[in-house]
Amino acid sequence: MSTDAASPLLVVSAHAGDFVWRAAGAIALAAERGDRAKVVCLSYGERGESAKAWRAGKGLEEIKELRRGEAEAAAAELGAEIEFLDAGDYPLRETPELVDRLVRVYREFEPAVVLTHTLTDPYNGDHPAAARMAMQARVLAQAIGYDAPGEPLGAPPVFFFEPHQPEMCDFTPDMLLDITPVFERKRKAMECLPAQVHMWEYYTELAKRRGVQLKRNAGPNLGLAHETMAEAYVRVYPQTTGVLA
Amino acid sequence: MSTDAASPLLVVSAHAGDFVWRAAGAIALAAERGDRAKVVCLSYGERGESAKAWRAGKGLEEIKELRRGEAEAAAAELGAEIEFLDAGDYPLRETPELVDRLVRVYREFEPAVVLTHTLTDPYNGDHPAAARMAMQARVLAQAIGYDAPGEPLGAPPVFFFEPHQPEMCDFTPDMLLDITPVFERKRKAMECLPAQVHMWEYYTELAKRRGVQLKRNAGPNLGLAHETMAEAYVRVYPQTTGVLA
Amino acid sequence: MSTDAASPLLVVSAHAGDFVWRAAGAIALAAERGDRAKVVCLSYGERGESAKAWRAGKGLEEIKELRRGEAEAAAAELGAEIEFLDAGDYPLRETPELVDRLVRVYREFEPAVVLTHTLTDPYNGDHPAAARMAMQARVLAQAIGYDAPGEPLGAPPVFFFEPHQPEMCDFTPDMLLDITPVFERKRKAMECLPAQVHMWEYYTELAKRRGVQLKRNAGPNLGLAHETMAEAYVRVYPQTTGVLA
Amino acid sequence: MSTDAASPLLVVSAHAGDFVWRAAGAIALAAERGDRAKVVCLSYGERGESAKAWRAGKGLEEIKELRRGEAEAAAAELGAEIEFLDAGDYPLRETPELVDRLVRVYREFEPAVVLTHTLTDPYNGDHPAAARMAMQARVLAQAIGYDAPGEPLGAPPVFFFEPHQPEMCDFTPDMLLDITPVFERKRKAMECLPAQVHMWEYYTELAKRRGVQLKRNAGPNLGLAHETMAEAYVRVYPQTTGVLA
């Protein structure tokens, strides 16, 4: 019911790296299908997620540049556009102006699907802040009376991607996405982020684990790949469908 | 990922009428697609859901016969097979024997999709009892070591259909099924149950309400029918998919 | 324990129309009992809930005037006072100043009962914002040290009225209010909002549905009207009582 | 809406002492209003709640007699009838026969209000077992087709009374009952249970604590007694009412 030929995918990410670990598979799948995929990074993660660079004595602007370059490389690997709003992190502040910028992104990009962070994350306040703004802006963009260019937005489904400590973030996956066909691209995108080399393995193993669960939930009769790789998501709004499956 | 050409649909219903109010749309859609649809009624609802007949002075066997006839007519209207296990209601007792009979149904029918009651219902203990047995039997049927004829079952997704007082049953719909194309058949199936004439209107109105919600969640751009009719469901296991939508 | 002779009812509504669909029955009942009833609209809903007027090419001030007139007519139909704080919508911003204005309303009006939106609503961020401010202001108004005219407020119970998609807003009704005696007034109040004519039927049907549930929960022995109409509410604070019933 | 002149109160208690600690105030209030009040003890608590007697070397029958005598004295103090089903405790077994006996109690007594244990209690499995049976029997008694003497039951509201460790039993009070006028009777009833003398003080203090909360929730303007005593309850089904308060 919402998988049209042209299904632009919008990813709203608090920091420059989040979309790689958490949603690269979905992005690469969209790109391979020929859909536009766009990542909006609200910040570069320059303060909260760049410990290695700070320890190496780099300065703020240098770190932002570094992170921007890495994220652009990862996005390119996945076939996605990327835009940086440079709103600052740690803390990422919720402001009407930033929400308004997101409204304009929605109106311009007209996403058919939206991915963002969970609304709970006791380890990182920027993540829920990004999610609240992504969801608020989506609702505002739907209103014809909201003063921004473009047509009122439809009702694109929203999915939360997987946080680093899922159980602590009330993340109970209700959707397991088979990313086997594009996993190599996800791996390469991860390798664009050399400061977090320990994460490459961590998220490769996570993809295997979610893949095992996908196979368990899909049943043994579907002829899935021996080593199925998956990403987990939580659906926010009810699914609308013409067939139960 | 689980919408194969042949997708048998199994409905496990505590009483003879439940499948009509709660899942007739899904059943009719399956039948129209050419899939087998089968309803298993654990009881006739002879004690708990036949007040009018009791007040009219009918006897137990007579009431069971009456309910059976109505349910068969409704199933026929929808294009579904129907089987009665006659396990008694009010209370419907959970027994190993009844669970075993359900295992055999699963093994024989090999459903691709399963529908049943919610696990909570403070107004009717038979409904959760049916759901517990339907889910327990599904798990047992998956084990090659379980001693029953047939092949081990795959992992068909399970959906809870809508109870009479949804909020009291922890029923938070996460799937809205468009039943507009088959609503007339659902209406006719409801009309096979003349003792509950007030329910015809009640569940017609519910289908409208769920339809409004479906349109609200699908967005204005999909060209849905002006009066979309829908049924609401809750997905029990994570969805497995190759595309987020 | 809190149903004194004089029980002023305060309704805090995000937009100009909410109180009609969601609480008109409670308001009309209060007015018929001779209690004061007052609606405070934080905004006119000029941007988010006036799509028809925007599509007709009307301007912002014109739309606000239009919405104000409709809401005044509906309030008059119900026998309620109404005040507009004109704080803007989509988004309705939470500010200390707006909360302070609400504190002054509480101190002046001295409500015995308060109605407002749910704290969760993924379809409309203004609704929870209004609820948070209504609840925050109520607590502040209780403190003698808060610098505003009037006496410290008592502890009026708060009830959430029913949102448009209840299950998605964690709205599990624990109170069903019999509005049969005043339903005609509610219907007339709804008809004061001609831009949303499809809502008249929708909320008439909802009142029937909640009425069926009321009868189901009250039991068959109470001699309730054949077609009982009801509104659903959620109680926020524990009920204090001298009798269990 | 359900506080008729004659409102029989039924208390379903797993063991012989529970009704005293948890619901004596509600019972005494009913009796003082002139309503019938009846306690059904499913067991004497002879194994699980009679440690002192076992340590004193008493035998099973002797302990049952002892507990029965104490409970009868407490019930008399409160003005309640009492019946013992002697179904055994630790464990209290859920059986169709025991549920059937409860159905017959409902049909005979026709309660307007029902009190029982919470459905969760990780410290005592008998308590949830009693609650499940009390709720199941209430539903069965409503069905005209259930084979037991008497008329079908209406829909009496059910309240859970307070367990010993409320937070561990998901007990979030939504009703605070003012028992100040009858607290002395509750105290005397407690003193009929000499083996648990430490509980007298514990439950007196609990009544004070719940009284403080009642005053906090009722507000300062109601002229409540300086030392208000209260019992806490959880309402199971939605309240039906003609007035929000």
Place this chain on the structure above:
Amino acid sequence: MSTDAASPLLVVSAHAGDFVWRAAGAIALAAERGDRAKVVCLSYGERGESAKAWRAGKGLEEIKELRRGEAEAAAAELGAEIEFLDAGDYPLRETPELVDRLVRVYREFEPAVVLTHTLTDPYNGDHPAAARMAMQARVLAQAIGYDAPGEPLGAPPVFFFEPHQPEMCDFTPDMLLDITPVFERKRKAMECLPAQVHMWEYYTELAKRRGVQLKRNAGPNLGLAHETMAEAYVRVYPQTTGVLA
């Protein structure tokens, strides 16, 4: 795993009195062990928790001075340092500046354990505001890139102390702290707050109640004091340990 020899304890309190009622036992235990204990009061509670002084006609500055003196005396009794940020109460406003001040406290004090309010409290909005800021600042202080003096903070566990109406604040204790050895000091600290004399008894009784629960959960074999006194806490992050116990 986190009970080193030197374990500084930090308490973040919305108002000047909260730490006494809710955490004085933990503070006194820390001090007796020789650990530093520090209380940070975000406000004096001058508006929201000083009703008696306002009724006596005192002015704002006078009340702040009064509250400061009482809190200092209580802290001294417990052996704790105390700092007042004087950010104002009713409402306590969440600002980046106040969070930044807390970050600096964390960086300077390097707590091994943090205590604060619950994230939910429908009776007092300042409490959750304080908790949100305490948790946000703790995360920010962990980032090397956050611009404040000192070393990045470790990951001190956070515990919520007990609110006044625990069930309404989602406070389900998962930790019961034996404060018997220091209860006299807690009592004396409470007596430093003469305006709330009714609270002395209330929180003494609460300590007894929590002590009874502690004994119930610890089991009869541990030789605990006849009258064990306890405080209840909720652990926020997973416990890390080398031994299950």
Place this chain on the structure above:
Amino acid sequence: MSTDAASPLLVVSAHAGDFVWRAAGAIALAAERGDRAKVVCLSYGERGESAKAWRAGKGLEEIKELRRGEAEAAAAELGAEIEFLDAGDYPLRETPELVDRLVRVYREFEPAVVLTHTLTDPYNGDHPAAARMAMQARVLAQAIGYDAPGEPLGAPPVFFFEPHQPEMCDFTPDMLLDITPVFERKRKAMECLPAQVHMWEYYTELAKRRGVQLKRNAGPNLGLAHETMAEAYVRVYPQTTGVLA
């Protein structure tokens, strides 16, 4: 408060393999500390968890023998005693007799700590059945009036070990146990179960993942091993303690 010198550890496992994947680290740690550790297997998992043997054409008794041998080898590797109740699986039936056998185990073994399955598992009904019986028997064993040899049990804490699909089983870890010192023994115990070779890697990776989380929650300052291995647990009853940490 409950980590005495002698702390016998009891593990109640539905099938013969569960204790290895889910709790082998805790068992090995106990054995290394010199505490007794005992595993009670309610069944061999002969029907539900022995697919490979069934496909190889083995018979029921042969499979039970095979599973018994594997489990004995694994227990020996870990330094634990093991007992098989041979109650049958798929389904594991809850009976008073089986609960009684567990009571006798508790009374004889006098555990200081108990490990068992989660109470929810939609993939395997035997797991919650085992947990319910383990918890019920623990409560019964505490009662002096329960007719079984031995002294009444104290109140040993209970922990749920990690199920195969944690999020679907409401498993939110609140305790991360460092098993680095004994991981090699866990690995060897896993290798005693050759039919499930794919699980060796799966649970090795899980231990790494939980180890990363342990380090994240313990903080960077504790000098933990580079590759910390961990098991996750959920605490059922409140922790009783003399120190917050």
